[in-house]
Amino acid sequence: MAEVIRPTEAFEQSEPYEALPGGAATLRNTTDRDAFSHPSANMSFERELDFLLGKALFEKIWVSSPSSTQASDGLGPLYDARSCQACHIRDGRGQPPDQDGSVSMIVRLARPGGGPDPVYGRQLQDLALPGHAAEAQIAVRYREIPIELAGGETVVLRQPEYDLGTLGYGPLNGETVFSARVAPPMIGLGLLEAIPEQDILALVDEDDRDGNGISGRANxxxxRDGEQPMLGRFGWKAGEATIRDQSAAAFANDIGISSPLFPDGWGxxxxxxxxxxxxxxxxxDIRDTEIDGAGLELVSFYSRNLAVPExxxxxxxxxxxxxxxFYDTGCVGCHVPKxxxxxxxxxxxxxxxxxxPYTDLLLHDMGDGLADALPEGRADGHEWRTPPLWGIGLTAEVSGYSRFLHDGRARSLLEAILWHGGEAEPQQTAVIAMTPADRAALIRFLESL
Ligand code: HEC
Ligand code: HEC
Structure with missing residues (x-):
């Protein structure tokens, strides 16, 4: 097995099966704006019916209680969006707010030990039912940072600064810190969940014993799903262990919907x-929680099975x-190919x-430029989970815009790379110094993923 997954050293032609990043589940021949919304290609017809039921719940617009449509009520009272799909637009990534507002970004809250804000909880909700104050309005401004590259090109990076508007329930606790994050794309998540834990842990190198400057820590x-501490895999800081955990947390914190894992109706x-x-x-009324265990399982099944395009x-x-x-520069030190x-x-x-997937699912110190102060599990403010890169070249096609990194600050793949610091600073420096032709080829490779 080690032989199969060792990064290649031959680049004359593509490797066997490289064209199918999701294995037999890979979606073939589809690169249009719905490219992220298809089920695993190897799914049986009977299971596709469950996928469609899960999709309906993922797209369902929740309404407030009490309501005559009892199966869809329970929204809020505080919420960020009324459906999963509102943020994971066409199952792709979200974007930071613009002039028209936007709901596909969330603002997480924590105090130094990781606990919630005593008033605002785990997350800021910028929407509320009538009779309740919204917690905040989230706006972003950017400070521009020009970077000159070898060959003469200048790229302007944007450092975000957030304005939380009028806070609905008084000032934030002085110790509370926040982390703004856009919705990540939904493809291939079940495959990431299925990577054996010991294979991920084998990549951990906390004290950088191999001396390559890259450490990698497990979160x-x-x-709640496994009822025990588990390896974090999902979210920008790997703060959730399973797709069911992540989905239940989204129902509770983003939409205000209770489930067997988060039984409180008030989100x-x-x-x-x-x-x-x-x-x-x-x-x-007719349910113990606003979405029941079967519904949560269908949404999780859907989230597990969005196919990665070829x-x-x-x-x-x-x-x-x-x-x-990509290989010679050391990107594969974190974006582990297979x-x-x-x-x-x-x-x-x-x-x-x-x-x-081009990820190790581990946490890395990415430097001050990308840091927030928010701790999550074992992750500190400087650490982020290596995100998978599969499908990243289809972002503009699916979303109609290109926004990368945890807070969507990067408008292009090149900007995303130039933000790399900390453990990835040597790679960032190398990309600045390389010839324009090499840089263009690197971007071209990412666009082919
Ligand atoms: C308000 C916007 C918003 C809504 C609504 C929302 N999400 Fe998300 N979703 C996010 C953000 C932001 C993240 C990243 C979270 C983090 O880093 O902690 C995320 C992460 C995820 C992930 C993990 C993806 C990964 O690559 O690690 C899954 C799975 C997911 N959401 C499923 C759902 C489901 C199911 C629903 C509906 C119940 C939902 N989301 C509703 C914004 C949203
Ligand atoms: C030390 C580990 C590490 C190395 C080395 C590294 N990356 Fe990353 N990469 C990350 C992490 C962590 C993020 C997410 C950072 C964030 O969102 O704030 C990321 C994000 C990205 C993104 C944006 C992904 C998204 O979904 O928004 C791209 C593109 C990318 N890296 C490409 C590269 C390339 C190309 C190289 C080599 C020149 C490289 N990376 C080297 C860890 C690494």
């Missing part, structure tokens, strides 16, 4: 927000050259596949 987080309202807690909720032109000479630049998923009897779509 360990409490899993993220704290004890200090008494009116919110006392408001009518959608549970206790590569475009992996044998194009410039793509192959860019691939070599993994083999576990054998899973009840998940045939994800079982035992050679996949190409």
């Amino acid at each position: 360990w987080v409490w899993s 993220d309202c704290s004890a200090a927000q008494a009116t919110c807690r006392a408001a009518p909720h959608g549970d206790g 590569r475009r032109l992996p044998d194009d000479p410039e793509v192959l050259r860019g691939k070599q630049v 993994h083999v998923t576990a054998r899973l009897a009840d998940q045939p779509e994800q079982s035992f596949q050679l996949i190409w």
